[in-house]
Amino acid sequence: MTIWSFSQEAAMSKQARTPQAREERVRAIMAAALDQFSHAGFQAARLDDIAAQAGIAKGTVYLYFESKERLLEALVASAIGAPLEAMEKAVAASSAPASDLLRAFGAFMIQAADDPDRRRVMHLVFSEGARFPAIAQFHHREVISRGAALIRAIIARGRASGEFVHDEPERFPQLVFAPALVAAVWLHVFDPIEKLDATGMIAAHTEMLLRALKGEAK
Amino acid sequence: MTIWSFSQEAAMSKQARTPQAREERVRAIMAAALDQFSHAGFQAARLDDIAAQAGIAKGTVYLYFESKERLLEALVASAIGAPLEAMEKAVAASSAPASDLLRAFGAFMIQAADDPDRRRVMHLVFSEGARFPAIAQFHHREVISRGAALIRAIIARGRASGEFVHDEPERFPQLVFAPALVAAVWLHVFDPIEKLDATGMIAAHTEMLLRALKGEAK
Amino acid sequence: MTIWSFSQEAAMSKQARTPQAREERVRAIMAAALDQFSHAGFQAARLDDIAAQAGIAKGTVYLYFESKERLLEALVASAIGAPLEAMEKAVAASSAPASDLLRAFGAFMIQAADDPDRRRVMHLVFSEGARFPAIAQFHHREVISRGAALIRAIIARGRASGEFVHDEPERFPQLVFAPALVAAVWLHVFDPIEKLDATGMIAAHTEMLLRALKGEAK
Amino acid sequence: MTIWSFSQEAAMSKQARTPQAREERVRAIMAAALDQFSHAGFQAARLDDIAAQAGIAKGTVYLYFESKERLLEALVASAIGAPLEAMEKAVAASSAPASDLLRAFGAFMIQAADDPDRRRVMHLVFSEGARFPAIAQFHHREVISRGAALIRAIIARGRASGEFVHDEPERFPQLVFAPALVAAVWLHVFDPIEKLDATGMIAAHTEMLLRALKGEAK
DNA sequence: GATGAATGAGGCTTCATTCAT
DNA sequence: TATGAATGAAGCCTCATTCAT
Numbered sequence: 073m074t075i076w077s078f079s080q081e082a083a084m085s086k087q088a089r090t091p092q093a094r095e096e097r098v099r100a101i102m103a104a105a106l107d108q109f110s111h112a113g114f115q116a117a118r119l120d121d122i123a124a125q126a127g128i129a130k131g132t133v134y135l136y137f138e139s140k141e142r143l144l145e146a147l148v149a150s151a152i153g154a155p156l157e158a159m160e161k162a163v164a165a166s167s168a169p170a171s172d173l174l175r176a177f178g179a180f181m182i183q184a185a186d187d188p189d190r191r192r193v194m195h196l197v198f199s200e201g202a203r204f205p206a207i208a209q210f211h212h213r214e215v216i217s218r219g220a221a222l223i224r225a226i227i228a229r230g231r232a233s234g235e236f237v238h239d240e241p242e243r244f245p246q247l248v249f250a251p252a253l254v255a256a257v258w259l260h261v262f263d264p265i266e267k268l269d270a271t272g273m274i275a276a277h278t279e280m281l282l283r284a285l286k287g288e289a290k
Numbered sequence: 291m292t293i294w295s296f297s298q299e300a301a302m303s304k305q306a307r308t309p310q311a312r313e314e315r316v317r318a319i320m321a322a323a324l325d326q327f328s329h330a331g332f333q334a335a336r337l338d339d340i341a342a343q344a345g346i347a348k349g350t351v352y353l354y355f356e357s358k359e360r361l362l363e364a365l366v367a368s369a370i371g372a373p374l375e376a377m378e379k380a381v382a383a384s385s386a387p388a389s390d391l392l393r394a395f396g397a398f399m400i401q402a403a404d405d406p407d408r409r410r411v412m413h414l415v416f417s418e419g420a421r422f423p424a425i426a427q428f429h430h431r432e433v434i435s436r437g438a439a440l441i442r443a444i445i446a447r448g449r450a451s452g453e454f455v456h457d458e459p460e461r462f463p464q465l466v467f468a469p470a471l472v473a474a475v476w477l478h479v480f481d482p483i484e485k486l487d488a489t490g491m492i493a494a495h496t497e498m499l500l501r502a503l504k505g506e507a508k
Numbered sequence: 509m510t511i512w513s514f515s516q517e518a519a520m521s522k523q524a525r526t527p528q529a530r531e532e533r534v535r536a537i538m539a540a541a542l543d544q545f546s547h548a549g550f551q552a553a554r555l556d557d558i559a560a561q562a563g564i565a566k567g568t569v570y571l572y573f574e575s576k577e578r579l580l581e582a583l584v585a586s587a588i589g590a591p592l593e594a595m596e597k598a599v600a601a602s603s604a605p606a607s608d609l610l611r612a613f614g615a616f617m618i619q620a621a622d623d624p625d626r627r628r629v630m631h632l633v634f635s636e637g638a639r640f641p642a643i644a645q646f647h648h649r650e651v652i653s654r655g656a657a658l659i660r661a662i663i664a665r666g667r668a669s670g671e672f673v674h675d676e677p678e679r680f681p682q683l684v685f686a687p688a689l690v691a692a693v694w695l696h697v698f699d700p701i702e703k704l705d706a707t708g709m710i711a712a713h714t715e716m717l718l719r720a721l722k723g724e725a726k
Numbered sequence: 727m728t729i730w731s732f733s734q735e736a737a738m739s740k741q742a743r744t745p746q747a748r749e750e751r752v753r754a755i756m757a758a759a760l761d762q763f764s765h766a767g768f769q770a771a772r773l774d775d776i777a778a779q780a781g782i783a784k785g786t787v788y789l790y791f792e793s794k795e796r797l798l799e800a801l802v803a804s805a806i807g808a809p810l811e812a813m814e815k816a817v818a819a820s821s822a823p824a825s826d827l828l829r830a831f832g833a834f835m836i837q838a839a840d841d842p843d844r845r846r847v848m849h850l851v852f853s854e855g856a857r858f859p860a861i862a863q864f865h866h867r868e869v870i871s872r873g874a875a876l877i878r879a880i881i882a883r884g885r886a887s888g889e890f891v892h893d894e895p896e897r898f899p900q901l902v903f904a905p906a907l908v909a910a911v912w913l914h915v916f917d918p919i920e921k922l923d924a925t926g927m928i929a930a931h932t933e934m935l936l937r938a939l940k941g942e943a944k
Numbered sequence: 945g946a947t948g949a950a951t952g953a954g955g956c957t958t959c960a961t962t963c964a965t
Numbered sequence: 966t967a968t969g970a971a972t973g974a975a976g977c978c979t980c981a982t983t984c985a986t
Contacts, residue, residue: 081413108966119443152336199417200417202478203331238498243494244494247372247494256465261426264423264426266434266435272462307948336977347951348951351978357978485975551770554979555982566981644916654919680923682922683895683931695909697855709901712897716935719938740964740970773956784973785959
């Protein structure tokens, strides 16, 4: 090992020369930013704190993100993850009864509500989306509208097969995912005051949904 | 000069020396503040703009509110209004079927969702509540928990009378008001992207709810 | 007594229509101002507090004083009082030994140091005089230079009569009143930390002074 | 490029990354602050002006001092300097006659009165000490009480050796340093009106003091 | 004359962003 | 590439002064 290579190694501990290292650093910054944005709100969060939490200097953030706002956007964009895609494929591929698919969707919502990062991003979008159209649009395009399409597909299939006799969620898919939104808000805002069993709530919701879709109004 | 024109003039006075004038000025400031907070978020909203919108000088705000934060709190506190009380009395007094009461609750939610100020306050609580425990607590105490009690009472009555055979909303009253929350968030965040018929959504939700509470899964 | 005269009386409780009442009010304002200026410093003192302490409304102060600064000036100007004049007359009239006159001057300084208002004014002049030439000039003209003249006259008389054989205070009358200045500063700044017996100090100073003026170095 | 030009450049750098540069910048800020505080008073002095005079941007001050108040405190704390320590050692080490030591103390006071910065700090303490206990305490602990101890030691020694037969300054050491205080105040407040030869005054004071300590009242 | 509500200039402090090292 | 010192615009809040009542 030469002196040169030694100093290079030393340098790498602080420098992101490889794509992996770069990606790793981006991830660290975004994780810190999510935490700070979530705690303090976008405006009140300080780049100083984000950098410190990410273990880097303040200026370094600007090597990876143009501005605080772009960091927020990148954050939201990176947080969708694949789960919806998995659900989409499952629905497309499976010939299971619509009830099962709806239950699977419920399980998916429970998963989402249980993941603190997912919840944080949702809350961030709900809180700041009005001010940063980019994140509202992104979230709508990548999450809301895909979720809505999925819901509509499931309901339509259930009606086609005769499983379901009602169709409200085809017109208002929000009625299906509303409890997931409630969980995101509640766990951020009201949890210190009154705990909420988000899993239980979503499970109960799923059962009610199924009864309401199948049932006859007396 | 008529009495009318006199009171008109008094209202337009630049000095609020009467209790009425004072109240009127407080209202004007809070209205402007709600608007600005709602558009820009609490942190980013500027006292300058609030004052300008209220038609007064910057310093005047501080004659009525100790600080920006207290203004937010007063805002949230003033916005509950009586409607819940009206519902509570109706439920206590009426011997109508639980279905009717639940439909009335649905109508109440529709009303709330239709009132832009109510929606704004809700969104403000959801957005800033985590940072300002006072407003989260206030809203929980005055709105959430009273709404939850109301819901539980209605469901319990329906089950007692045999109208309802299921009880999920007694454990999770959130399942009843979830669409109201969705409306508040959606109309602020996603409406420019995709319109939502909040009234229709809540009405549909009410119907599903009733079927789910009454119905037997086939 | 008519209704008219009754209301006039009522009005007089709050209005200063007579010269006496006016003077009384001026005094009240200046007393409050001295207190506030002294506690908080001229800049930090608030007209609000001064008015409140004087038992009047803020705007009323401006009926008696053009501005905060003029209030300070009037304050300092009003605070000399007659005592120096009394001393001057005594020295001019008396044929007592210079030692007695110097002791009388010492007693005068003790009196001044014991009067909180006098001390406050002195401290105010020392603190703010550089920023408000008017008060420095006024105090110099009415207090400092008259005191210095008095001291010089006493020393000169003592030297003429053979009582005193030294003359430093003729060149530096400050050496005579220095302890009075120390008392004013100390009692304001260091008294909470270490008490000072100003009377004892000035008395001791007077004795030393006399020895120094009379004495032969061995 | 010579070493000289290098350090010159370093000193002029716009970034203070070395300890020396940092120290230099702290010094520049404190110098500017002393000037502004001294001219305008603590409250009225503007951070803007301090920064401008120090040749930096307003925000930069806050990289070195938490607040305006801490800047004042640091200022006072940094201004003691070693001179008292030198005197203390001299008195402890020397076996010179007490008269010589007292004359040395006089020379020390003359030095202090001649140093504009020292005078300014003293005046600042006298003016603002009541409002900022930290600076009063600091100055009392580091200057006043050490000076008093020194004075007492000198007088005690002189009495032990028979040089001095009086003891007032042991009870009131203020009587020894009073003229230094007078000089600080006078040069700030009354000098534009009437010049004072502080050196002459203190010298005269020292001679009187010695006579008063040695002399017998006739 | 007396009041106190209203004004708005001004100051301390914060913090996103830049840039010399 | 990484750093963190420096910048300076911007915002909350204060308060001397004014003026309608």
